[in-house]
Amino acid sequence: MTTHTPSQTNRINNKLNDFWMPFTANRQFKAKPRLLESAEGMYFTSDDGRKILDGTAGLWCCNAGHGRRQITEAVSRQIARLDFAPTFQMGHPLPFELASRLAEIAPAGLNKLFFTNSGSESADTALKIALAYQRAIGQGTRTRLIGRELGYHGVGFGGISVGGMVNNRKAFPLQLPGVDHLPHTLEIERNAFSRGLPQFGIEKADELERLVALHGAENIAAVMVEPMSGSAGVVLPPQGYLQRLREITRKHGILLIFDEVITGFGRVGKAFASERWGVTPDIITCAKGLTNGAIPMGAVLVDDSIYQAFMQGPDGIELFHGYTYSGHPVACAAALATLDIYREEELFERAIELESYWQDALHSLQGLPNVIDIRAVGLVGGVQLAPSNQGVGQRGYQVFEQCFRDDLMVRVTGDTLAMSPPLIVEKGQIDTLVEKLAGAIRKAQ
Ligand SMILES: Cc1ncc(COP(=O)(O)O)c(C=O)c1O
Numbered sequence: 001m002t003t004h005t006p007s008q009t010n011r012i013n014n015k016l017n018d019f020w021m022p023f024t025a026n027r028q029f030k031a032k033p034r035l036l037e038s039a040e041g042m043y044f045t046s047d048d049g050r051k052i053l054d055g056t057a058g059l060w061c062c063n064a065g066h067g068r069r070q071i072t073e074a075v076s077r078q079i080a081r082l083d084f085a086p087t088f089q090m091g092h093p094l095p096f097e098l099a100s101r102l103a104e105i106a107p108a109g110l111n112k113l114f115f116t117n118s119g120s121e122s123a124d125t126a127l128k129i130a131l132a133y134q135r136a137i138g139q140g141t142r143t144r145l146i147g148r149e150l151g152y153h154g155v156g157f158g159g160i161s162v163g164g165m166v167n168n169r170k171a172f173p174l175q176l177p178g179v180d181h182l183p184h185t186l187e188i189e190r191n192a193f194s195r196g197l198p199q200f201g202i203e204k205a206d207e208l209e210r211l212v213a214l215h216g217a218e219n220i221a222a223v224m225v226e227p228m229s230g231s232a233g234v235v236l237p238p239q240g241y242l243q244r245l246r247e248i249t250r251k252h253g254i255l256l257i258f259d260e261v262i263t264g265f266g267r268v269g270k271a272f273a274s275e276r277w278g279v280t281p282d283i284i285t286c287a288k289g290l291t292n293g294a295i296p297m298g299a300v301l302v303d304d305s306i307y308q309a310f311m312q313g314p315d316g317i318e319l320f321h322g323y324t325y326s327g328h329p330v331a332c333a334a335a336l337a338t339l340d341i342y343r344e345e346e347l348f349e350r351a352i353e354l355e356s357y358w359q360d361a362l363h364s365l366q367g368l369p370n371v372i373d374i375r376a377v378g379l380v381g382g383v384q385l386a387p388s389n390q391g392v393g394q395r396g397y398q399v400f401e402q403c404f405r406d407d408l409m410v411r412v413t414g415d416t417l418a419m420s421p422p423l424i425v426e427k428g429q430i431d432t433l434v435e436k437l438a439g440a441i442r443k444a445q
Pocket residue numbers: 117118119120121123152153154155226230231259260261262287288
């Protein structure tokens with residue numbers, strides 16, 4: 001007979017014990033789990049059989065909704081035909097095809113594609129390309145990187161270094177040297193309850209001039225920002241801010257990188273936020289919606305002139321960087337099928353069409369107890385609550401839990417509830433989302 005120690009018995013009895021969950025309060029979750037078992041269209045089904053309205057497109061990624069047969073079939077066909085092929089000094093057709101398809105919807109000039117497996121890898125890849133590019137063009141002193149407070153660029157060391165979310169940084173003090181941060185653009189005092197992009201704050205981009213004056217432009221390689229910060233709680237760029245960043249970076253020969261891991265693929269109403277807000281950076285990172293979340297994949301869109309700078313040296317490997325799964329055949333198949341759906345169902349346009357309905361619906365929450373700001377654009381929105389006297393994040397978490405009990409999935413960051421429904425959402429489902437959210441806000445202490 002096998003005998004188990006008490007801790008082994010506990011492990012075996014509690015099936016949830018062994019998965020160290022990411023960005024999760026593990027003990028809280030395992031004491032009171034929220035488990036999802038299947039998904040279709042706009043809904044998850046939980047392990048207790050409830051249909052949960054997906055207010056967040058999973059984790060900002062299932063932009064075409066769940067269970068899309070076209071994607072599932074493309075994936076199963078591909079895995080049967082070519083499960084894997086290396087892309088180091090070898091190739092297969094799919095990443096070439098996918099690169100061309102992405103170049104077609106990318107902002108003009110950003111027609112070279114590097115493939116990764118996640119948003120974090122895309123961020124670190126973009127930073128590495130920026131540094132190597134500056135050397136390639138004889139500007140090797142340009143080694144400094146600039147990010148922004150409240151920025152989120154994933155969890156690699158590059159990403160957390162330029163990122164600006166304190167909890168993601170403070171336990172990992174060994175970060176990249178030579179990194180500065182622009183101020184964030186969240187300013188509730190002047191911009192609370194703005195419709196669309198807030199009016200005030202363009203001058204925050206001018207901080208870049210101060211950093212240039214401090215370090216010398218000849219020492220700065222790149223600036224990396226999200227056009228709209230998602231993870232920090234839907235922080236929108238003030239009117240004119242992104243244009244100003246573009247002017248200053250261009251003037252000083254600094255590369256501008258937009259992290260579009262959330263804003264890419266229709267979230268703000270165009271293929272990329274860059275197009276929506278009329279500012280073309282030198283590099284764009286993306287992931288998530290690229291495959292509708294079905295298979296992990298990320299991509300970095302690079303301006304042609306950057307790529308060409310690498311093609312000038314002696315023949316040989318131009319960039320010593322890449323992942324075993326860069327351009328994985330099954331991920332490419334998922335991405336191609338996803339792009340087909342976006343085009344056939346005109347889902348990016350749909351985000352624009354629904355934008356004012358979405359804004360009206362979310363802004364109807366103004367006046368509810370403790371609501372101190374509402375920010376909405378495209379099909380993304382944040383509702384910020386005042387912190388309770390139990391501490392920052394407590395009230396937000398209560399609302400999040402109540403929503404889940406009421407069959408609605410939202411995201412919570414601090415005291416901000418963030419919503420980003422799949423772009424197939426119907427008006428009636430927007431109404432339901434807002435009603436349930438309002439109910440949960442009313443109940444929160
Ligand atoms: C803007 C941004 N960049 C990077 C990432 C990291 O992506 P991943 O979790 O796929 O590594 C995220 C994830 O939410 C993100 O929102």
